[in-house]
Each structure stands twice: as structure tokens, then as C-alpha cells.
Amino acid sequence: xxGVTQSPTHLIKTRGQQVTLRCSSxxxxxxxxxxxxxxxxxxxxxFQYYREEENxxxxxxxxxxxxxxxxxxxxxxxxxxxxxxxxxxxxxSSWGTGELFFGEGSRLTVL
Amino acid sequence: xxxxxxxxxxxxxxxxxxxxMNCTSSSxxxxxxxxxxxxxxxxxxxxxxYKAGELTSNGRLTAQFGITRKDSFLNISASIPSDVGxxxxxxxGEGAQKLVFGQGTRLTINP
Numbered sequence: 001x002x003g004v005t006q007s008p009t010h011l012i013k014t015r016g017q018q019v020t021l022r023c024s025s026x027x028x029x030x031x032x033x034x035x036x037x038x039x040x041x042x043x044x045x046x047f048q049y050y051r052e053e054e055n056x057x058x059x060x061x062x063x064x065x066x067x068x069x070x071x072x073x074x075x076x077x078x079x080x081x082x083x084x085x086x087x088x089x090x091x092x093s094s095w096g097t098g099e100l101f102f103g104e105g106s107r108l109t110v111l
Numbered sequence: 112x113x114x115x116x117x118x119x120x121x122x123x124x125x126x127x128x129x130x131x132m133n134c135t136s137s138s139x140x141x142x143x144x145x146x147x148x149x150x151x152x153x154x155x156x157x158x159x160x161y162k163a164g165e166l167t168s169n170g171r172l173t174a175q176f177g178i179t180r181k182d183s184f185l186n187i188s189a190s191i192p193s194d195v196g197x198x199x200x201x202x203x204g205e206g207a208q209k210l211v212f213g214q215g216t217r218l219t220i221n222p
Contacts (some may be wrong), residue, residue, distance in 0.1 A: 001154070004153070013114075035210075035212075041214055042115075042117075043154065043210075044212070045209050048209065060148050090154070094152070098180060099159070100208050100210070102153030102154050103155050104151065104152050105152075
């Protein structure tokens with residue numbers, strides 16, 4: 001148990017829809033990172049939030065957006081879903097640049 | 112962008128055998144990390160390496176940060192059934208944990 005909780009654990013959407021994934025960071029952690037893990041692949045960095053501001057972004061289009069709240073929890077929003085967005089979305093929290101602790105992920109299936 | 116090449120992709124071994132896997136990159140990384148991911152879980156950090164040439168152990172696990180800063184290996188000695196899972200290397204070249212992951216090594220152990 002890392003103390004990082006994600007919801008929902010599984011969800012199914014159709015192409016063109018929008019999805020919001022949520023993450024509660026471990027107590028005391030002020031930084032949240034999001035990763036996308038396609039089946040059989042390693043995780044890919046989407047973006048990171050530190051003190052409610054985006055602090056770095058990977059090679060993902062603008063329809064991937066996020067938020068961090070004052071309690072350091074975070075949301076990942078994906079608009080105009082595509083089939084290739086089907087993946088496990090992992091949230092990781094940390095204190096500054098310390099060790100990342102990953103949640104169990106939200107598995108998104110786009111039909 | 113930065114990429115990590117991890118090998119082998121999969122390993123099938125007998126319980127008690129030693130295991131070795133490695134990761135190479137065309138880019139320099141400042142930090143090398145090794146994670147293990149079990150089914151339905153997020154990655155869990157096994158070993159972190161911060162200095163070229165560094166050799167670090169964690170129980171039966173030993174990892175090294177290559178002196179060129181472009182490679183790392185992980186060894187597991189005397190494998191046991193709970194070592195089954197997918198092992199990922201990850202590099203942090205830009206700082207602030209924007210990790211680049213390898214594609215993983217799936218370890219299967221025959222009792």
C-alpha cells in the first residue's frame with residue numbers, strides 16, 4: 001500500500017467522449033505525476049503538478065489536461081477520446097523530487 | 112525523445128536461479144531506477160542509483176549505474192516465487208522525476 005488512491009479503477013468509454021480520472025496523493029506529498037501505460041509497455045510520462053501548477057509535460061496532445069487542488073489531490077482529464085487512449089493511467093505522488101509512490105491505476109477502455 | 116532499451120523482454124527460470132537484466136540508452140541519464148510491477152498494481156521502487164559507477168544492493172537485488180551513464184543492470188540472486196512480475200528500468204534525465212521507462216522484463220519462475 002503506497003497511500004496513493006486512484007478512482008475509478010476501471011471504466012469504459014466510447015470514442016469522442018471525455019473522461020476524468022482522480023488521484024489522492026500520499027499524506028504529506030505535494031507533487032503528483034501522471035503516466036500512461038499501454039498494454040505490454042512501460043509507463044509514459046504525461047505531466048506533473050507541483051503546488052497546483054503544471055511542472056513539466058511529456059509528449060501528449062493538449063486534449064490531455066490536469067488539475068491539482070489545494071489538498072494536493074489531482075485530476076487527469078482527457079477530451080475527444082481515441083481508441084489509442086485505452087491504457088492504464090497511473091498517478092504517482094512525491095514530496096518534491098523525492099521517491100515516486102504509484103497508485104494502482106485506472107484502467108480505461110475506449111470502444 | 113529519450114528511449115530505454117530493456118532486455119531480455121521475458122525470462123523463464125527455475126526457482127533458485129540467479130537473474131540478470133539490463134537497460135541501455137543512447138542518452139545520458141542522471142538517475143537510474145529499477146521498479147517491479149505486479150498484476151493490478153502500480154510500479155514499486157526497488158533500487159535507485161544516483162552516481163555513475165554506483166553499485167547498490169537491496170537484499171537479494173543488486174543494481175549498477177554504468178560509468179557511461181547510458182546503461183544499468185539489475186541482478187536477482189537465488190530467485191523465489193514472489194520475484195515473479197515485470198521489472199522496469201527508468202531513467203531521469205531532466206530531473207524532477209520526469210521518468211523515461213523501459214519496456215519491461217517479464218520474469219516467470221518455475222517451481
